[in-house]
Amino acid sequence: xxxxxxxxxxxxxxxxxxxxxxxxxxxxxxxxxxxxxxxxxxxxxxxxxxxxxxxxxxxxxxxxxxxxxxxxxxxxxxxxxxxxxxxxxxxxxxxxxxxxxxxxxxxxxxxxxxxxxxxxxxxxxxxxxxxxxxxxxxxxxxxxxxxxxxxxxxxxxxxxxxxxxxxxxxxxxxxxxxxxxxxxxxxxxxxxxxxxxxxxxx
Amino acid sequence: xxxxxxxxxxxxxxxxxxxxxxxxxxxxxxxxxxxxxxxxxxxxxxxxxxxxxxxxxxxxxxxxxxxxxxxxxxxxxxxxxxxxxxxxxxxxxxxxxxxxxxxxxxxxxxxxxxxxxxxxxxxxxxxxxxxxxxxxxxxxxxxxxxxxxxxxxxxxxxxxxxxxxxxxxxxxxxxxxxxxxxxxxxxxxxxxxxxxxxxxxx
Amino acid sequence: xxxxxxxxxxxxxxxxxxxxxxxxxxxxxxxxxxxxxxxxxxxxxxxxxxxxxxxxxxxxxxxxxxxxxxxxxxxxxxxxxxxxxxxxxxxxxxxxxxxxxxxxxxxxxxxxxxxxxxxxxxxxxxxxxxxxxxxxxxxxxxxxxxxxxxxxxxxxxxxxxxxxxxxxxxxxxxxxxxxxxxxxxxxxxxxxxxxxxxxxxx
Amino acid sequence: xxxxxxxxxxxxxxxxxxxxxxxxxxxxxxxxxxxxxxxxxxxxxxxxxxxxxxxxxxxxxxxxxxxxxxxxxxxxxxxxxxxxxxxxxxxxxxxxxxxxxxxxxxxxxxxxxxxxxxxxxxxxxxxxxxxxxxxxxxxxxxxxxxxxxxxxxxxxxxxxxxxxxxxxxxxxxxxxxxxxxxxxxxxxxxxxxxxxxxxxxx
DNA sequence: TCATAACCGAGACGGTACGTCAGGTCTTTTA
DNA sequence: TAAAAGACCTGACGTACCGTCTCGGTTATGA
Numbered sequence: 049x050x051x052x053x054x055x056x057x058x059x060x061x062x063x064x065x066x067x068x069x070x071x072x073x074x075x076x077x078x079x080x081x082x083x084x085x086x087x088x089x090x091x092x093x094x095x096x097x098x099x100x101x102x103x104x105x106x107x108x109x110x111x112x113x114x115x116x117x118x119x120x121x122x123x124x125x126x127x128x129x130x131x132x133x134x135x136x137x138x139x140x141x142x143x144x145x146x147x148x149x150x151x152x153x154x155x156x157x158x159x160x161x162x163x164x165x166x167x168x169x170x171x172x173x174x175x176x177x178x179x180x181x182x183x184x185x186x187x188x189x190x191x192x193x194x195x196x197x198x199x200x201x202x203x204x205x206x207x208x209x210x211x212x213x214x215x216x217x218x219x220x221x222x223x224x225x226x227x228x229x230x231x232x233x234x235x236x237x238x239x240x241x242x243x244x245x246x247x248x249x250x
Numbered sequence: 251x252x253x254x255x256x257x258x259x260x261x262x263x264x265x266x267x268x269x270x271x272x273x274x275x276x277x278x279x280x281x282x283x284x285x286x287x288x289x290x291x292x293x294x295x296x297x298x299x300x301x302x303x304x305x306x307x308x309x310x311x312x313x314x315x316x317x318x319x320x321x322x323x324x325x326x327x328x329x330x331x332x333x334x335x336x337x338x339x340x341x342x343x344x345x346x347x348x349x350x351x352x353x354x355x356x357x358x359x360x361x362x363x364x365x366x367x368x369x370x371x372x373x374x375x376x377x378x379x380x381x382x383x384x385x386x387x388x389x390x391x392x393x394x395x396x397x398x399x400x401x402x403x404x405x406x407x408x409x410x411x412x413x414x415x416x417x418x419x420x421x422x423x424x425x426x427x428x429x430x431x432x433x434x435x436x437x438x439x440x441x442x443x444x445x446x447x448x449x450x451x452x
Numbered sequence: 453x454x455x456x457x458x459x460x461x462x463x464x465x466x467x468x469x470x471x472x473x474x475x476x477x478x479x480x481x482x483x484x485x486x487x488x489x490x491x492x493x494x495x496x497x498x499x500x501x502x503x504x505x506x507x508x509x510x511x512x513x514x515x516x517x518x519x520x521x522x523x524x525x526x527x528x529x530x531x532x533x534x535x536x537x538x539x540x541x542x543x544x545x546x547x548x549x550x551x552x553x554x555x556x557x558x559x560x561x562x563x564x565x566x567x568x569x570x571x572x573x574x575x576x577x578x579x580x581x582x583x584x585x586x587x588x589x590x591x592x593x594x595x596x597x598x599x600x601x602x603x604x605x606x607x608x609x610x611x612x613x614x615x616x617x618x619x620x621x622x623x624x625x626x627x628x629x630x631x632x633x634x635x636x637x638x639x640x641x642x643x644x645x646x647x648x649x650x651x652x653x654x
Numbered sequence: 655x656x657x658x659x660x661x662x663x664x665x666x667x668x669x670x671x672x673x674x675x676x677x678x679x680x681x682x683x684x685x686x687x688x689x690x691x692x693x694x695x696x697x698x699x700x701x702x703x704x705x706x707x708x709x710x711x712x713x714x715x716x717x718x719x720x721x722x723x724x725x726x727x728x729x730x731x732x733x734x735x736x737x738x739x740x741x742x743x744x745x746x747x748x749x750x751x752x753x754x755x756x757x758x759x760x761x762x763x764x765x766x767x768x769x770x771x772x773x774x775x776x777x778x779x780x781x782x783x784x785x786x787x788x789x790x791x792x793x794x795x796x797x798x799x800x801x802x803x804x805x806x807x808x809x810x811x812x813x814x815x816x817x818x819x820x821x822x823x824x825x826x827x828x829x830x831x832x833x834x835x836x837x838x839x840x841x842x843x844x845x846x847x848x849x850x851x852x853x854x855x856x
Numbered sequence: 857t858c859a860t861a862a863c864c865g866a867g868a869c870g871g872t873a874c875g876t877c878a879g880g881t882c883t884t885t886t887a
Numbered sequence: 888t889a890a891a892a893g894a895c896c897t898g899a900c901g902t903a904c905c906g907t908c909t910c911g912g913t914t915a916t917g918a
Contacts, residue, residue: 056867057909063869081364084899095870100901151363157418158360161353162283171421178420198440201422202412202431209415210407216359217414218380218407219373229404237439238400262890286878297891298880308879460893461883467895485768488873499896504875555767561822562764565757566687575825582824602844605826606816606835613819614811620763621818622784622811623777633808641843642809644801662862663914669864690904701865706906 059102067092067099071113076148080155083110107159111166114156115173118143123180129188133231136181137207141222144215154216178204206234269294269301273315278350282357285312309361313368316358317375320345325382331390335433338383339409343424346417356418380406408436463506471496471503475517480552484559487514511563515570518560519577522547527584533592537635540585541611545626548619558620582608610638665708673698673705677719682754686761689716713765717772720762721779724749729786735794739837742787743813747828750821760822784810812840 070091074083085106089096103109120143123136143149160167178201185200207230214220272294276285287308291298305311322345325338345351362369380403387402409432416422474495478487489510493500507513524547527540547553564571582605589604611634618624676698680689691712695702709715726749729742749755766773784807791806813836820826 154360154363158356161356174420192442194440195442199431205412205415206408206435209411212415212419213407213411218376229401233408235439235441237437238396239437240394240397558764558767562760565760578824598844599846603835609816609819610812613815616823617811617815617818622780633805639843639845641841642800642804643841644798661916
């Protein structure tokens with residue numbers, strides 16, 4: 049089997065937590081611009097070399113820190129699709145509406161564009177997050193709630209994409225009823241006579 | 251009113267074009283990272299001071315250059331909403347799929363997050379572009395093609411947002427049938443029995 | 453001819469003096485080890501980049517500073533060769549005996565070995581210093597005080613070399629009567645019956 | 655007193671040889687600057703800790719390696735002083751003229767200036783090497799070949815010093831006849847009429 | 857045979873300084 | 888005045904190397 053031998057001095061596991069926490073603080077305080085490797089090292093009582101041993105560049109460290117701010121709670125599946133989607137999208141929106149989030153996500157996106165490895169890992173993270181929603185929809189199709197020819201991935205994109213679009217491109221706010229509008233729009237369609245909406249309870 | 255007196259050496263009007271052209275080249279060659287003010291000045295045979303007299307920062311110059319790459323063709327209104335939307339979204343997607351576009355847009359977004367003025371002008375530009383699409387939809391509502399309670403802005407977001415979402419966040423490609431899926435999704439809805447789609451012609 | 457046009461902002465001439473003076477101070481305070489480029493820049497109120505524009509490396513700056521410590525007063529030619537040589541060698545020894553000189557010269561020598569350009573300039577400086585002594589001896593030969601077949605350069609080496617030898621290699625002190633021993637030795641020879649020395653007063 | 659008991663795993667005796675050999679190679683390849691502890695450890699297949707267990711610092715290791723390059727053949731005493739000195743000085747010069755010797759000695763000298771203990775051991779080594787020559791001269795004095803008031807140490811310095819002087823300071827080459835000039839100069843003196851030289855065969 | 861002591865390899869760690877880079881300002885001469 | 892040239896300041900980056908520390912594992916002695 050794999051030798052799995054851990055030789056040499058083991059990494060101090062507390063460093064990661066400490067550094068990430070401090071990086072997050074710094075990012076929230078001063079944004080991407082006010083984030084300096086030396087400052088992180090100082091505050092975390094860690095040598096700069098140690099940072100570079102774990103994160104190959106400033107961008108990587110920032111990305112790691114921001115990624116921890118974007119972790120999402122699991123998507124519940126109650127059987128009521130409209131409510132489940134609303135809850136899921138609302139959770140994402142809540143994250144994105146946090147105070148300093150817009151510039152951070154913007155810089156994160158730019159960092160991902162600069163470093164291919166970073167882009168890859170962020171994309172896989174995004175895919176993983178999307179997976180839960182996709183499965184939620186797949187189950188709804190199985191149940192017969194949704195049409196069989198629905199493209200689950202595209203549908204999720206039409207719920208999540210607008211949030212990032214507003215955050216990064218148009219700068220428009222994301223009010224609560226915007227979220228429900230998104231969900232309704234994707235479920236009910238916009239065509240007149242596309243079918244009466246079966247509810248009013250929201 | 252400004253006195254309008256022009257004294258001293260007049261600005262060389264050819265500088266703007268030359269610089270923007272070179273900036274664009276540099277961006278396409280090496281992306282945002284390979285874009286250095288000194289390099290631009292050198293190639294354009296222009297002093298750095300001249301650049302800073304016209305654009306207050308590197309980000310501003312980059313934004314100006316990228317902006318010239320994003321001009322969109324006008325949206326046609328033929329009365330066939332589905333076709334019109336498909337055409338409009340396809341035009342946007344075509345731009346975004348150009349080779350080096352993803353990193354440029356990413357950096358542009360980051361630049362906008364860094365500089366408020368830049369953000370404002372980019373956002374107004376985006377709003378202006380969206381306006382045509384919003385009016386297209388408004389007319390469709392007036393015609394009775396769409397339900398009256400449709401939120402035009404949100405609908406446009408659900409068509410455009412996914413494109414940027416894939417470009418910047420997931421990195422997924424944007425195939426042609428993805429675009430039609432987006433349009434269909436937003437028009438027809440996903441609920442089973444939401445009404446038979448009146449199509450087959452795409 | 454060379455255009456010699458000085459365009460652009462001229463170099464601040466005071467920087468060189470200021471920096472060299474401070475560098476010298478730092479070297480005397482803490483030796484070569486306690487000499488940091490950043491420290492020099494700080495104290496001289498100058499940006500590090502400015503230093504590197506003028507001296508391509510730490511070693512070069514150090515060498516420039518140490519070189520100014522080794523400037524020798526001109527060699528007088530009174531006609532009394534023994535006295536003139538004694539005076540000249542004593543002057544050199546005085547420099548070399550200054551407190552922190554030994555390690556500095558050692559590091560200078562090492563720096564010269566590391567950088568070819570530095571070595572060249574230091575060697576030409578040494579040659580230039582030696583030139584005066586060589587001419588002193590040449591004149592003594594012309595006067596008939598010294599044998600015609602004397603190798604002036606080798607003779608100077610036998611007066612100066614031992615000083616550096618003790619300073620750098622053996623670490624022995626350089627007392628005053630050591631200097632006169634050197635001069636006598638080179639003039640009178642060591643062989644018994646090589647001729648009575650014309651004096652005994654030392 | 656020291657019990658002298660040897661407990662625990664004994665040191666691998668092959669390490670010393672291996673390391674010194676590799677250190678020497680590295681020094682010859684890249685000089686002192688191109689000599690890194692990690693590199694030595696890598697090439698010698700030895701852990702850095704093992705190195706530091708045996709040599710307390712980089713400089714000490716360098717010194718140990720260089721010392722093995724400087725072993726001198728014993729000085730013969732045939733009774734012909736001029737020939738004996740010529741032979742001895744030629745041997746030293748031969749060492750110093752070896753290809754990469756100049757930078758090594760320079761760096762070694764600097765290292766000795768940085769670390770007192772290193773300086774002490776190198777100086778004692780130098781003294782020991784000089785001792786043989788001093789005794790050679792003492793015997794010549796006893797025989798009556800040299801004047802009784804000759805300072806043997808200074809005389810040796812005037813033979814050896816110039817070699818190091820040229821090697822380290824002036825960079826001048828050390829041709830063969832330079833060596834004989836040194837010996838003649840010190841024996842015969844430079845003054846005109848200091849006595850006819852008893853030879854012509856060189 | 858088992859504890860103990862010293863060795864060894866591997867590699868993380870703290871620390872210090874280096875040299876570089878890019879952005880942006882300032883100063884001078886020239887048009 | 889603008890423009891060109893280039894020196895200058897600022898701040899941070901990423902690197903290199905040093906010497907220490909902390910592991911797991913090895914090899915000898917001595918109880």
